[in-house]
Amino acid sequence: MEGRARIAIEGVHPQIDCGRFAVQRVTGDEMAVQADIFSDGHEEVVAMLLYRRQGDEVWQETQMQRLENDRWQGSFKLGEPGFYEYSLLGWVDHFRTWQRDLQKRFEAGQDVSVDLKIGSSILSQAAKEAKEPDDAKLRQAVEALNQEPELEGAVALGLDSRLADLVSTCCARGLATRYHKDLVVRVDRKKALFSSWYELFPRSLGGAEGRHGTLKDCIAILPDIAELGFDVLYLPPIHPIGTSKRKGKANQVEAEPGDPGSPWAIGSPEGGHKSIHPELGTLEDFQALVLEADRHGIEIALDIAFQCSPDHPYLKEHPEWFLWRPDGTVQYAENPPKKYQDIVPFNFETPQWQELWEELKSIFFFWMDRGVRIFRVDNPHTKPFPMWEWIIAKAREKDPNVIFLAEAFTRQKIMYRLAKLGFSQSYSYFAWRNSKRELTEYLTELTRSDAKEFMRPNFWPNTPDILTEYLQYGGRAAFMIRVTLAATLSSNFGIYGPAFELCIPTAEAAGSEEYKDAEKYEIRPWDRKGPGNIRELISKLNRIRREYSALQETCNVQFLESDSDSVLFFVKTSGKPGASLLVAVNLDPFRVRSAKLRLPLGLLGVLSGQSYLLHDLLNGERSIWQGEWASVTLDPQLAPAGIFRLSTWLRKESDFDYYL
Structure with missing residues (x-):
């Protein structure tokens, strides 16, 4: 360390685990960086934010601005998906210190003739260090300063801010302090931040007669998915399903003839993770689905589940990748007391782990070569952390546009670790957060803690595995409430489609999800337009999400005052004028609830005493209000929520016509 370097750089934000992991952002974001940067003594300090796309040789820089208490902030614009690096540089600026003291002495009427010579000396030294054409500009400044006959004119020349910028840009950094670590930000495409997912099982699309659905049937339903406003169609595993130990209906241990089995029991003599279930169609059919979906503005997301049925070719070709019991049988999956006899997990502690990793990476690459850029990964928390970090990095090298959703309903720290390792989105605890307090505390955790720097939640009110008690007992109103919350609180949300559209509440047994x-x-087979469906509400929510940027991010939520514990009230802010939205939701699916809501008029640009218009984007109603309190009555059976756009109007005398 250079003993004459006097700058300290501390408290750099954002960074994850002292820079071990990359911060997450999306294309077009302004990457804001703050740090404490200070020196001993009283000299002026200059701080620079350095940045570059990873792999570039040249660092770019932007000067940081002092906030207060030696806190500095700078920012830079993030470009296309990939990795970017940033760091900080600070130094004592002797020329700016000289300018500051010169002005004080001159204004105090002191003799500054010697000070002007000192300034000239600093500039002369800077000219020697500078490169063309800056050296010539600095020599001209020295000459002008020395030849200026009037003291006042010489002081004005010396205090020129452009001169200080020139000195800082080209030289005066010999004793600068560089932050000890180059930090990394991973930039994803915007769909990582804003997406609407719809999940369905293609095999159920065959019609009422029970015919096995196909990928071609999936193509036929694309216009309807697009009409509902979804831009991601997520398919559970589409691979061949094993017959050995196949599960029957309702997860029965013994399958009956004709039972199709679980799509997550992957692999049969027809193939494994790189094959299509024969009854669904062919690889050509799949690629046709990807192309046609794109024509409708929809991307296909595939489920990647690293597990096998006992019939998977891997068990014969690579028995060393699995655990074998003393009786010669393979160890199937268990989560005692639950048993999954139709699923065989990989042994990730095998001595041949490198070959296993390479093969699993190739599964992603295989489907990427067929146009898939979004993957929902099944139970990633039961596989090694280092493997995910490696696979995701390799996939991003192949195409930075790839997106990974982690389906990990597990302990918080494990979910966080997976997000840090590179998963673009994460399932969340949203499904089980029902009360006003639970929702407020959970969203505050996700959007106000460091979690916001690395974890993007994806809110699902249901999945094929999760039918919460709230949905089981709350009736149709509960489904309307939960989808509204998911679609407005989080910029990424999804539904297990047909069952949710039709508000299916029936669980396998009491106490089961x-x-x-x-x-x-x-x-x-589903009649997705059957009685009681909530398709109209879902379509409206997705339309509002597309039209209003406030709903296209998550961390912009602010919870507001409501005098009812059953009415959640919040604002989603937007930098665009008039684009912020207010949302009020009745969390009680059984009773009509009224509440007084306190509006943040200053935040929304409403002047004191000014009237404003509240337009409910869900039902079209408009009302004029004045003052910070408004009242709502929300009937869960008819309209459990309101999404309000607030607008104001100002009139001047010139806006009116006067008649005598």
Whole structure:
């Protein structure tokens, strides 16, 4: 360390675990960086934010601005997906210190003739260090300063801010302090931040007669998915399903003839993770689905589950990748007391782990070569952390536009670790957060703690595995409430489609979150436009999300005052004028609730005493209000929520016509 370097750089934010992991952002974001940067003594300090796209030789820089208490901030614009680096540089600026003291002495009427000579000396030294054409400009400044006959004129020349910028830009950095670590920000495409997911089982699209659906049937339903406003169609595993130990309906241990089995029991003599279930179609059909979906503004997301059925070719070709019991049978999956006899996990502690990793990476690459850029990864928390970090990095090298969703309903620290390792989105605890307090505390954790720097939640009110008690007992109103919360609180949300559209509430048994007649184990033809469906609400929510940027991010939520514990009230802010939205939701699916809501008029640009218009984007109603309190009545059976756009109007005398 250079003993004459006097700058300290501390408290750099954002950084994750002292820079061990990359911060997450999306294309077009302004990357703001703050740090404490200070020196001993009283000299002026200059701080620079350095940045570059990873792999570039040249660092770019922007001067940081002092906030207060030696806190500095700078920012730079993030470009296309990939990795960017940033760091900080600070130094004592003797020329700016000289300018500051010169001005004080001159204003105090002191003799500054010697001070002007000192300034000239600093500039002369800077000219020797500078490169063309800056050296010539500095020599001209020295000459002008020395030849200026009037003291006042010489002082004015010396205090020129452009001169200080020139000195800082080209030289005066010999004793600068560089932050000890180059930090990294990972930039994803915007869909990582804003997406609407729809999940369905293609095999259930065959019609009421129970025919096995195909990928071509999936193509036929794309216009309807697009009409609902979804831009990601997520398909559970589409690979061949094993017959050995196949599960029957309702997860019965013994399958009956004709039972299709679970799509997560992957692999049969027809192939494994790089094959299509024969009854679904062919690889050509799949690629046709990807192309047609793109024409409708939809991307196909594939489920990647690193597990096998006992019939998977891997067990014969690579028995060393699995655990074998003393009786010669392979160890199937268990989560005692639950048993999954139709699923065989990989042994990630195998001595041949490198070959296993390479093969699993190749599964992602295989589907990426067929146009897939979004993957929902099944249970990543049961696989090694280092493997995910490696695979995701390799996939991003192949294409920075790839997106990974972690389906990890597990302990918080494990979910956080997966996000840090590179997962673009994460399932969350949203499904089980029902009360006003629970929702407020959970969203505050996600959007106000360091979690916001690395974890993007994706809110799902249901999945094929999760039918919460709230949905089981709350009726149709509960489904309307939960989808509204998911679509407005989080910029990423999804539904397990047909069951949610139709408000299916029936669980396998009391106390269970499994669906009765679960589609995981049988073909379920759906009349998706059947009685009681909430398609209109879902379509409206997705339309509002597309039209209003406030709903296209998550961390812009602010919870507001409501005098009812059953009415959640919040604002989603936007930098665009008039684009912020107010949302009020009745969390009680059984009763009509009224509440007084306190509006943040200053935040929304409303002047004191000014009237404003509240337009409910869900039902079209408009009302004029004045003052910071408004009242709402929310009927869960009819309209459990309101999404309000606030607008104001100002009139001047010139706006009116006067008649005599």
